[in-house]
Amino acid sequence: MNGDGRFDLIVVGAGMAGVAAANKSAAAGWKTAIVDDLPFGGTCALRGCDPKKILRRAAEVVESARLMSGKGIAPGSLSVDWGALMRHKHGFTDPAPHDVEQSLKRNGVTTTHGTTQFAAPDAVAIDGKAVTARHVLIATGARPRTLAFPGSHHVIDSTAFMELEQLPGRLLFVGGGFISFEFAHLAARSGSSPLIVDHGTQPLKAFDPDLVNLLLERGAADGIRVRTATSISSIEPSSRGYRVQLDHAGQREFIEVARCGSGIRPRPAQSHCGGCRVHRAGRDGHATPAEHEQSRGLRRGRRRRYRGHAADSHRGRRREGRRIEHDQVGDGHARLHGYSHRRVHPARTRPSGHAGE
Structure with a gap:
């Protein structure tokens, strides 16, 4: 890490929360450093909100034209060119890590890259090198949820979905949360046939049930299938992609899909600490993202x-x-x-x- 001596604050995690804290601390006169083992910018700028909005805009154009069919607009062969859309998205996301890091440096924040662990109550080890600080802020966000059925390693997460160079024709989304529904509607308007599998009886439980039912009806009209009270027992490769075993009310069913995707959970955050005092910011002592329910x-x-x-x-x-x-x-x-x-x-x-x- 560049910089000598003890820091007032080390921020672990260079997403929007960590970057904001580092900039404000440096502006207040604190000697501040920030570290991440991933590219600077975090989920929102690189693999979440911002790129998702770029993808969503393409789907909105197609849907708007369809709604105006017969009312002065002829949609014709209007469709989403997924490969070109991905290249357009990369035009926004690829420069972001460099821009974020340079902005931090201009604001007087010391930047570094590496895996971080607590080495002492007032020190962290970044790729094995100890650095001391009066305060350490853990702002490491979330990582993909670990699934507990055979073949779960075939499931991709939301980050990998937004990096697909080609959109599969048949998609299965594991879980009935808002990320699954966002991607399913995007995929449907891009020519794919999505299926959402939720083990609960009502998807999107954190939202108004009447609005959810309207969304389900609209999604069904657009070719989005939703299976509730259904669990996945296994996934294995097949000649057509993947063979998925579904269990519903004691009945077993096998389906074929080209790709499976799932959501996220709190990221363990590179924060292993032996004997040091850590202010617990979330479950298991790890910093948790601002989940929808919270x-x-x-x-x-x-x-x-x-x-x-x-x-x-x-x-x-x-x-x-x-x-x-x-x-x-x-x-x-x-x-x-x-x-x-x-x-x-x-x-x-x-x-x-x-x-x-």
């Missing part, structure tokens, strides 16, 4: 906190015949007493009628 709880708390305020404001203004233009309800939209409310960022206001995301 985020949803926060949003619910905000919603409860603001509902009373919004309702009181509504009652106070109703006598004056005014419409409430904003509140800050957690999900960005709400209807109270028949009035439409919009969230407005405290630092700016949108023109009337502008719909935020």
Whole structure:
């Protein structure tokens, strides 16, 4: 690692959370270092939110044209060129690690690459070399979930899915979470036939059941099949791709798919520590990502906190015949007493009628 002496802060993990913490600490005058064994930028910039939005945009164009068929637009042979789309995505993601690292260096943060372990209460070993620090922040995110059935090593994760040079014609997604549904809808509009297998009776359990049912109906119309209360017992290679054994209500079934994919779990985070005191940031002492369920709880708390305020404001203004233009309800939209409310960022206001995301 470049730099001499004891650091005030070492950040383990160069994703958006770790980069933000390192930049703020350096700006406050702390001697700060950041380390990762993966390219700088993290999940959001390299293998999550940003590249997914690029892929999703292609599917949106195809879907928009289909919805306008017979209304002035002739979709014709409009389709997604998966290979060209991947090259377009790489145009955004490939420069990101270098740009992120150079930005950190300009802000006075020492950057390094390697696997990190705690060597002492005030030291970490980066590829075996000890470095001391007053504080260590673990911001290492998540890694693919380990599946417990024979042949699970044939399953790819979300990162590998977004690196596929060719999109398989038949895809199986393991688990009924939002990542599976996002990719399934993207794949369906790109010409693939996706199947989602969920061991629970209701997919997307963290979301409103009525909205989920609408999504399932719409997905079925687009060729997305969903099997609930179904588990996978094994996966093995076959002449057509992979042979998957499904179990449902005591019945066994075999299907053929070209590729299988799954989700993520907390990443053990290069943070092995013998005898040192670590502030536990999540399950098993590892730093956990902001999972949807945790985020949803926060949003619910905000919603409860603001509902009373919004309702009181509504009652106070109703006598004056005014419409409430904003509140800050957690999900960005709400209807109270028949009035439409919009969230407005405290630092700016949108023109009337502008719909935020």
